Amino acid sequence: MRSYVVGGAVRDQLLGLPVQDRDHVVVGATPEQMLAAGFRPVGKDFPVFLHPETQEEYALARTERKTARGYHGFAFHAAPDVTLEQDLVRRDLTINAMALGEDGELVDPYGGRQDLRERVFRHVSDAFAEDPVRILRLARFAARLPDFSVADSTLALMRRMVEEGEADALVPERVWQELARGLMEKRPSRMFEVLRACGALARILPELDALWERPAPEDGDAGERVLRLVDAAAGRGLPLALRFAVLVHELGPGLAPIQQLCKRLRVPNDCRDLALMTARERDILAVGRAADPEAVVALFERCDAFRKPERFAEMLLAATTIAQAGGAQQDPSRPAGPSCAEDVRLLQALGAARAVNAGEIAARLAGRREQIPEAVRAARIEAVRGALDLAS
DSSP states (O other): OEEEEETHHHHHHHHTOOOOOOEEEEESOOHHHHHHTTOEEEOSSSOEEEOTTTOOEEEEOEEEEEOSSSTTOEEEEEOTTOOHHHHHHTSSBGGGSOEEETTSOEEOTTOHHHHHHHTEEOBSSGGGGGOTHHHHHHHHHHHHSTTOEEOHHHHHHHHHHHHTTGGGGOOHHHHHHHHHHHHTSSOTHHHHHHHHHTTHHHHHOHHHHGGGGSBOSSSSBHHHHHHHHHHHHHHTTOOHHHHHHHHHTTOOSSSHHHHHHHHHHTOOHHHHHHHHHHHHTTTHHHHHHHTOHHHHHHHHHHTTTTTOHHHHHHHHHHHHHHHHHHHTOSOTTSOSSOOSHHHHHHHHHHHHHHTSOHHHHHHHTTTOGGGHHHHHHHHHHHHHHHHHHHHO
């Protein structure tokens, strides 16, 4: 019985990157032997065990056979006679098909180390085509390692997968999972470039793919502009909900395309709500410049900012990223935070409006309850007026 560290941990160690998780493959063992050694079984599809001390995953070496379309359609075979090379050949990319023995020896039967040196994503075998999730994973890796290119043969294989309908078998939850992870990488634009190059973007995100047919206000097209904006959001270290809002903010006309995308991919509510609000209020900075107290209070009301000021501040930050990175007003790589005069003015105005004591107004108008909402609103408008004058 021998164990090896495999996959991403080996890849990242060779690249000099931090190793987050270590997965192990065990060759020459049975499930009974693993249990006798104190390992705890997990997983349903094939034998995976947790180490009794480190809690790291140890999987028995296995082969797999395609039985149906999609990424669930596999039959697995794990036995003591399955070799390490047989286990590694079923993996997606050569750079993920390396193993490190307990003695430190690198096992690299498919040229992963050379592809790391040459900065190339290359599939290990034609078995890549059996799992459509691998298209998404490769695209996500491109966002994490943006200086890597996709081998011509691998890109051709991905195109064939899309043409044959494999990408149509992807379930919404998995698409969102990979999309969210890719958005949080160093350069998210690379993920979408790879998906578009193989034709998968039109299948899984047709609303986004349509932007390449729409001219942008400046040179180029709307698709390229959005990718620049998403990279700017990543450069500022913005969280997922803000990056998603920047990605989809101009999918219009109207909000229907964003609603459609979010419903189909079952996007979490926080990401969906912020994206819709950002798209609807894309001219929010112009409202701040106009210094119209009634318009500002109406903005706060539409955005439920009195109850959810943190979400309003996030939306404001997304809108500022779009305005500044799109118009090259300032360096898009600087840290996130209130970033222009309109941000400051609107946040100060919101603070002033939220400080209005609605309870005190209600007590004063106890006998005229129908007047309370308008009185509270009038007080908020005056508070906003004072805050805007002070910020001028």
